[in-house]
Amino acid sequence: MAPLRQRRFCFFDDDPRSKIREGDLANIRRKYAIHPSVGMRSPSEFERTPDGGASEVVIYEAYLEAGFQGSIPSLIAQVSSFFGFCPSQLTPLTWRTLMAIQVLGELHGFSVGVHEILYSYYFSPLVNKAWLYHL
Template sequence: MPPLRRLRSCFFDDGPHSEIREGDLANMRRKYAIHPSVGMRSPTDFKRAPDGGAGEVVVYEAYLEPGFRGVIPSLIGEVSSFFGFCPSQLTPLTWRTLMAIQILGKLHGFSFGVHEILYSYYFAPLMNKPKFYHL
């Protein structure tokens, strides 16, 4: 089976430009007690939050306010990278489903990736909330 192509169409909108600037990062680091070893940067004027580079994860400040400080599970990161959107654009139920698949796969010795997920599921935009996706 040939590998699936990455979808780069107008179907996935990147969302608004970031309003966070370089000076705001120090305040955020203090406010949310982010460890100094965690690299932080704000996008330039022409970039959007999902335009992170290799090895970067975009996290919206709205996720930090209720206490999110965790690590992005590898399957969620892989799926997000494949489609070109942020992990925070996935619904909580989608996060739970993907995490359950990853954990059960590890327990039973199976490796699940994007192609295995897309064999059984597809991602669709939420009707009532633009720029968010669910399985």
């Protein structure tokens, strides 16, 4: 019987590198009508999604293509701030779930915050991508 192939782990290959560079930012700003007051920067060669600063929000171009207009729902912002990660580190299903909870709360006139979410759910990293979190 042949021995099992050993898995190689490489710290920097946990998530894909961005292909966007400084020259692409003007095209993205024009294509998605991003206001000039919004600061934008491209990542360095070795930067990853979780490396964004405290005052930065990482946005994938796929979100812009899907119609994201730049406002982060308050419940997602509260959860991200509470745990100290970027809103883009939440999986799309987690975004949908949190937005649905917020909309239902507003519709029925009650406030939903981080503690109400943590009463029913918990956040954990995805098994194969430790930088993404899901409910």
